[in-house]
Amino acid sequence: MKLIFHIWRQRDRGSPGRMVRYEKDGLNPDMSMLEALDVLNEDLTIKGEDPVVFEHDCREGICGSCGFMINGVAHGPLLKTTVCQLTLRHFENGQELYLEPWRAKAFPILRDLMVDRSAFDRIIASGGYISTPTGSAPDGNVIPISKEAAERAMDAAACIGCGACVAACPNASASLFTGAKISHLGLLPQGQPERASRALRMVARMNEEGFGQCTNIGECEAVCPKGIRLEVISRMNHDFLKASWAARQPATD
Amino acid sequence: MQLTETIETTRLWRPGSLSLAANAPSGPIERAWDKARFEMKLVSPANKRKHEIIVVGSGLAGASAAATLAELGYNVKCFCFQDSPRRAHSIAAQGGINAAKNYHNDGDSVYRLFYDTVKGGDFRSREANVYRLAQISVHIIDQCVAQGVPFAREYGGTLANRSFGGAQVSRTFYARGQTGQQLLLGAYQALERQVDAGRVKMFPRTEMLDLVVVDGKARGIVTRDLVSGAIESQAADAVVLATGGYGNVYFLSTNAKGSNCTAIWRAYKRGAAFANPCFTQIHPTCIPVSGHYQSKLTLMSESLRNDGRIWVPLNKGDKRAPNEIPEAERDYYLERRYPSFGNLVPRDVASRNAKAVCDEGRGVGEHGLGVYLDFADAIARLGRGVIEERYGNLFEMYQRITGENPYQTPMRIYPAIHYTMGGLWVDYQLMSTIPGLFVIGEANFSDHGANRLGASALMQGLSDGYFILPYTIGNYLAAHKFEKIDTLNEEFRAAQDAVAERTSRLLQTRGTRTVDSFHRELGKLVWDFCGMSRNAGGLEHAIGKIRELREEYWREVKVPGAAKEINQSLEKAGRVADFFELAELMCIDALHREESCGAHFREEHATADGEALRDDARFSYVAAWQYNGGDPPLLNQEPLSFEYVHPSQRSYK
Ligand SMILES: Cc1cc2nc3c(=O)[nH]c(=O)nc-3n(C[C@H](O)[C@H](O)[C@H](O)COP(=O)(O)OP(=O)(O)OC[C@H]3O[C@@H](n4cnc5c(N)ncnc54)[C@H](O)[C@@H]3O)c2cc1C
Ligand code: FES
Numbered sequence: 001m002k003l004i005f006h007i008w009r010q011r012d013r014g015s016p017g018r019m020v021r022y023e024k025d026g027l028n029p030d031m032s033m034l035e036a037l038d039v040l041n042e043d044l045t046i047k048g049e050d051p052v053v054f055e056h057d058c059r060e061g062i063c064g065s066c067g068f069m070i071n072g073v074a075h076g077p078l079l080k081t082t083v084c085q086l087t088l089r090h091f092e093n094g095q096e097l098y099l100e101p102w103r104a105k106a107f108p109i110l111r112d113l114m115v116d117r118s119a120f121d122r123i124i125a126s127g128g129y130i131s132t133p134t135g136s137a138p139d140g141n142v143i144p145i146s147k148e149a150a151e152r153a154m155d156a157a158a159c160i161g162c163g164a165c166v167a168a169c170p171n172a173s174a175s176l177f178t179g180a181k182i183s184h185l186g187l188l189p190q191g192q193p194e195r196a197s198r199a200l201r202m203v204a205r206m207n208e209e210g211f212g213q214c215t216n217i218g219e220c221e222a223v224c225p226k227g228i229r230l231e232v233i234s235r236m237n238h239d240f241l242k243a244s245w246a247a248r249q250p251a252t253d
Numbered sequence: 254m255q256l257t258e259t260i261e262t263t264r265l266w267r268p269g270s271l272s273l274a275a276n277a278p279s280g281p282i283e284r285a286w287d288k289a290r291f292e293m294k295l296v297s298p299a300n301k302r303k304h305e306i307i308v309v310g311s312g313l314a315g316a317s318a319a320a321t322l323a324e325l326g327y328n329v330k331c332f333c334f335q336d337s338p339r340r341a342h343s344i345a346a347q348g349g350i351n352a353a354k355n356y357h358n359d360g361d362s363v364y365r366l367f368y369d370t371v372k373g374g375d376f377r378s379r380e381a382n383v384y385r386l387a388q389i390s391v392h393i394i395d396q397c398v399a400q401g402v403p404f405a406r407e408y409g410g411t412l413a414n415r416s417f418g419g420a421q422v423s424r425t426f427y428a429r430g431q432t433g434q435q436l437l438l439g440a441y442q443a444l445e446r447q448v449d450a451g452r453v454k455m456f457p458r459t460e461m462l463d464l465v466v467v468d469g470k471a472r473g474i475v476t477r478d479l480v481s482g483a484i485e486s487q488a489a490d491a492v493v494l495a496t497g498g499y500g501n502v503y504f505l506s507t508n509a510k511g512s513n514c515t516a517i518w519r520a521y522k523r524g525a526a527f528a529n530p531c532f533t534q535i536h537p538t539c540i541p542v543s544g545h546y547q548s549k550l551t552l553m554s555e556s557l558r559n560d561g562r563i564w565v566p567l568n569k570g571d572k573r574a575p576n577e578i579p580e581a582e583r584d585y586y587l588e589r590r591y592p593s594f595g596n597l598v599p600r601d602v603a604s605r606n607a608k609a610v611c612d613e614g615r616g617v618g619e620h621g622l623g624v625y626l627d628f629a630d631a632i633a634r635l636g637r638g639v640i641e642e643r644y645g646n647l648f649e650m651y652q653r654i655t656g657e658n659p660y661q662t663p664m665r666i667y668p669a670i671h672y673t674m675g676g677l678w679v680d681y682q683l684m685s686t687i688p689g690l691f692v693i694g695e696a697n698f699s700d701h702g703a704n705r706l707g708a709s710a711l712m713q714g715l716s717d718g719y720f721i722l723p724y725t726i727g728n729y730l731a732a733h734k735f736e737k738i739d740t741l742n743e744e745f746r747a748a749q750d751a752v753a754e755r756t757s758r759l760l761q762t763r764g765t766r767t768v769d770s771f772h773r774e775l776g777k778l779v780w781d782f783c784g785m786s787r788n789a790g791g792l793e794h795a796i797g798k799i800r801e802l803r804e805e806y807w808r809e810v811k812v813p814g815a816a817k818e819i820n821q822s823l824e825k826a827g828r829v830a831d832f833f834e835l836a837e838l839m840c841i842d843a844l845h846r847e848e849s850c851g852a853h854f855r856e857e858h859a860t861a862d863g864e865a866l867r868d869d870a871r872f873s874y875v876a877a878w879q880y881n882g883g884d885p886p887l888l889n890q891e892p893l894s895f896e897y898v899h900p901s902q903r904s905y906k
Contacts, residue, residue: 012818030543030656038548038769045767045813045822053819055336057509059549061650062434063340078653085653110480111819118457121337125449129442130401134321134719137392137399141356144410154403154428157435161339185401 001027001088003036004096007052010109017109019098029089033076034059034066036088053112059084061225064160067167068113069100074164074223082162082225102167106174106210117163119209120177127201128181130190143189156183158226165220165228171212176220178206179232182239196243203240260888265796265841269879269887271526277381277681282897283363286385289681290724294731301326304730305489307474309461309516311338313433313711314694315495316440317718323447325723330487331444332456334479334511334824339441342497342509343714346433347554347647348417349425350711352390357414361422363387368898369420370709373599374674374702375851375867376900377529377875379893381681386700386709389716394426396719400439404428415556415643416597417707425708430554430646436711440718460824461516462755463748464492464523464690471520471690472738475748477756479824482817484753486740491689491726494520495718498673498695500533502832502839503784504776506670507539507552513828514835517677517696525685526877526889528678528698530835531843534705534852535785536671537603540654541623550669551654553626554647555707558596558603560631560640561664563587565624569614575625575663586610594905601704601852601865602905604668608785609863611667618665627663668785672710674701674852675842678877678891682725683717686877689733691726693717698875703851756816759826764809768825771806775799775829775836783840788856792844796837803833838878838886845888848872860902869900 002025010017024040031039034056041051057065061082068083070076076086091097099113107115157180165176182199185191191198214233221230260268278288296304304327308319311333319331333341353366366387371378394412398404404426405413414423428435447453458479465473465486473488499514500506521527538553564585566578586606588595596603607624610616617623632640637660641648648659655665676698677685683699685692694714701709739745782795806829814820849858849865850872858866873894879887 028544028546031546032548035546035548039546042767042769045811046765048813050813051822053821057335057340057511058342058345059510060345060551062431063335063342063344063509064337065335065340080649081653085650087654087656089656114819117336121339121445121448121455121457124339124442125445129446130399131446132396132399132443133324134317134396134443134723135392137395140354140394140398140404141411143398145406146410147406147408150403150406153401154431154435157401157403157428157438158431160434161337184403188401188403190399190401 001029001093003027003088003091004094005040006096006098007112008100009052009112012111013108027088029087031088032059033070033083033086033088053114055114056084061085062160064162067102067162067164069102069167071098074102074168075225080225080227102163104166104172104211106172107163107166115163117161119211120161120163120174122209123174123178123202123205124181126205127194127198128185130185131194145189149187153184153187156180156187156228156232159228160226162225164223164225166211168219168223169212170217170219171215173214174206174209174211175214175233175236176224176228178202179236180228183232183235186235186239195239196246199236199239199243200247203236260890264885266845266885266888267881269889271686271877271879271889273526273678273875273877273889273891275379275381275680275891277379282381282384285381286388293724293728296727296731298326302328304328305330306491306493306726307487307489308332308493308495309474310341310495310497310694310696311441311444312341312343312495312497312694313437313440313714314718315493316341316437316444317715318493318495318693318722319453320440320443320447321719321723322726323450323452329447329453330456330489331453332459332461332476334458334460336457338444338455338457339438341437342512343437343711344434345509346711347430347552348556349415349427349432349708350393350436351417351424351708352394352426352712353387353424354391354394356412357423359422361424365422366390366424370700370706371702371895371898372903373704373706375704375865375903376702376869376873376895377850377893378700378702380895380897382700385721386713386716389720390712392720393712393715397436397439400443402428402435402439416559417555420706427556430644433711436715440715462519462752462827464520465745465748466523466687467738467742467744470688473740473745475752477752480819482820484749484756486745486749488738488740488745490730490735491691493691493693493722493726494677494696495694496696498676499835500670500673502776502836503670503780504772505542505547505550505780507536507550510549513831515828515831517692518831518835520677520685520687520690522880523687524880525687525690526678526879527675527838528875528877529675529842530839530878531783531846531853532674532703532851533670533839534600534672534674535604535668537600537607537668538626538666539669540651541618541620541665541667551650552669552671553651553664553666555600557626557644557647560643561596561626561628562630563596563624563626565610565615565617575617575627584610584615591905598905599704599706601854604785605854607668623665623667625663626666628659629663632660670780670784672705674698674703674705678875682728683722684725684729689729691722693722703853755827756823759810759812759823759830760816762807762810762812764811766809767811768822768829771802771810772829772832775802775833778802779836779839783843786854786856787843789844792840796840799833799837799840806830806833841886842876842878846872846876867902873900
């Protein structure tokens with residue numbers, strides 16, 4: 001099968017970028033989108049041109065490395081699917097595809113389809129953990145956790161940190177990402193002691209990193225390859241408001 | 254144990270003279286780790302701050318080690334090549350992690366996990382290490398639960414378990430089909446907490462390209478910044494490699510695309526012995542190859558074998574759709590040949606049997622390289638809901654890739670390379686033959702012998718990282734004096750120059766073939782001749798071919814772009830150059846080991862009914878290879894003795 005790619009090419013952070021057109025024939029519908037780019041890159045290499053830079057590693061939809069916009073949709077048209085798992089059978093022969101990097105102030109473009117998502121690591125570092133130094137844990141069965149709570153925590157914990165939520169949001173908000181971690185830990189008994197400080201610190205860091213505010217549009221949920229629900233943002237707001245309220249100093253005069 | 258043969262000099266290897274002392278404590282095995290810890294020297298809290306430790310790798314082993322070392326007060330620098338430590342390949346592990354908790358009261362114990370692991374490894378691992386692993390397993394679960402890992406639960410709120418290949422008890426803990434992800438996120442979060450506290454400096458998108466040894470001790474690494482292309486050095490008092498396995502030598506594997514052998518291979522070339530490189534594991538349940546463009550193979554968790562039944566048509570060339578083949582014309586070959594373990598035989602046995610039925614012409618799918626994994630009975634027995642809850646995401650993944658619905662038609666699976674038991678040789682303290690160089694996780698050779706049991710790599714990585722290395726490295730640091738070292742010193746400069754030279758050589762070759770085209774060809778050679786089964790003729794042939802191809806590589810490879818920029822082709826090119834050298838050593842190791850054991854199956858050494866035939870009199874040792882410049886590598890032996898689990902022919906009948 002044949003596809004016509006228009007791909008964002010940009011040398012580095014400082015250079016201007018532009019869309020470049022590539023026609024590729026002889027593709028197989030069972031290939032993944034990334035395998036199609038592999039094939040294109042083999043051609044470019046032989047021709048002496050620079051291959052298209054895109055991020056990837058596991059190619060199983062779990063590491064969160066891959067991701068770009070296909071015709072304006074983060075990770076492309078198939079629900080709950082990263083580009084590494086998106087096979088060409090979901091496209092028409094001869095279709096034109098526009099591939100662009102995630103665009104957000106907090107995710108500077110490094111080259112072509114590759115962006116810098118280190119802001120996500122800094123959000124986690126600000127409080128996305130339960131402080132348990134190695135060796136300090138009680139037996140795993142000491143605190144029972146209802147199946148329901150464990151399953152709901154797992155739903156939120158499934159986030160792969162790919163950044164599609166930010167890319168899809170007109171405000172480039174990282175609320176789905178941050179809310180997912182706050183929900184995962186906040187749903188578990190082990191996460192309670194730091195619940196308030198976690199929400200305060202993570203939300204503050206998210207704002208400092210230059211992500212926009214959430215205005216409940218819901219595009220993030222629509223593109224999330226792991227099906228993280230908007231409800232995690234409500235949980236984040238709840239924890240944040242409650243913690244902000246509690247943290248207010250009583251009036252002194 | 255006394256080895257009956259001395260090593261002869263051959264065309265391909267020579268005898269080495271390393272004395273490989275494991276230094277495991279003597280006395281009862283149950284007390285060994287306690288005793289070792291008691292005998293270890295300690296670094297006082299005030300002095301820990303003064304030590305720098307480099308940890309290369311941020312997978313389960315590296316992240317858990319870096320976080321724990323920082324908690325103890327050391328200064329840690331941690332490196333990974335991905336953009337975030339959270340993306341290390343451990344993230345992809347699906348099925349679960351073993352621990353001898355015996356929560357299910359089904360007869361499990363530390364001793365049984367130890368026994369199963371030694372037996373599963375076909376008596377090629379070190380008993381004391383394995384015992385310690387089984388002991389520590391229970392603490393890992395506790396640690397992870399406390400970090401917030403959302404393990405599966407029973408309705409009463411206690412932890413749930415499932416069973417896994419090679420075991421008859423339920424001791425595997427899991428978080429849906431994303432156990433590795435959840436365990437790694439736990440370790441990553443602990444790591445990020447230390448980053449925030451300023452005790453770990455994280456270097457993402459940074460690749461280690463050489464080890465620096467000063468006065469016989471590991472004192473630093475040379476790295477390339479994958480964004481700017483800058484080649485730099487980092488100094489420390491000790492270096493920990495947690496860089497994962499080398500399965501990508503086969504090109505097609507279940508490993509992430511970036512997984513590579515460069516860190517351990519560079520260490521080998523600086524003097525660290527490489528143990529049992531030919532022990533590579535083939536996983537029985539992967540999605541079969543669909544075309545030559547294929548970039549990697551996708552694993553279907555082995556936990557599927559709990560409820561799925563494996564079969565092929567009874568008759569050769571039966572091309573009917575699976576649902577049209579009546580019960581009587583199906584061969585459930587694992588259940589038939591191994592009535593007591595059935596579909597849950599260990600991986601090597603399951604893989605070889607799949608190959609055998611396909612070689613007989615009974616394979617399924619377009620290329621005949623596949624067998625069915627059928628859930629029809631399980632769905633009838635348990636209902637679709639239960640199956641969906643247990644394996645929903647795996648079924649979804651299968652359907653996404655193949656376009657077929659496994660609730661309705663059986664999955665097609667075929668073996669693929671998955672894990673490497675071989676790796677850098679380490680002693681009981683997890684230190685390599687280079688003082689100050691520690692190796693943890695899949696990168697070392699230690700605990701799985703010739704075959705790893707399912708759900709025990711995650712256990713080993715976390716055991717090494719959380720609970721073993723943080724003690725043993727202190728023992729090393731306390732016992733030595735460290736002069737302050739400058740990365741401008743001679744050894745650092747020389748190593749850095751060598752890296753820069755290699756990089757520019759790759760860029761300047763400007764040949765006619767891409768890196769991937771070479772890698773595919775190399776991978777096919779290794780798969781054909783040093784894969785699921787091996788023989789002397791094939792291995793000799795492969796060694797010759799690998800050398801020819803390597804020579805062509807350095808003449809004909811085409812690496813576009815420049816050194817001082819993001820250059821993914823250059824990254825691959827360096828890794829593949831190292832795979833070429835490792836592939837040769839794997840074949841040499843496989844050739845020298847004239848026995849079959851675990852995943853290493855030499856066709857010349859099989860029982861009458863085709864099972865692996867060990868030769869304990871000649872080969873009950875760890876083969877530790879030493880680099881010898883341009884000359885054939887040196888073979889050293891660490892004899893293995895079994896005081897607790899008596900070597901027997903493994904039987905899963
Ligand atoms: C698909 C799949 C499923 C699996 N499922 C299971 C399972 O269910 N249960 C189980 O027990 N095991 C499983 N395994 C095996 C297990 O996941 C691995 O053995 C284990 O996670 C390896 O962990 P590690 O920390 O040693 O290395 P990795 O997780 O591979 O991490 C390696 C780290 O080293 C870094 N690195 C490598 N080279 C360099 C370099 N040169 N410079 C800088 N950094 C470098 C990488 O960036 C990465 O951070 C599975 C494996 C696969 C492939
Ligand atoms: S490459 Fe890992 S999620 Fe796509």
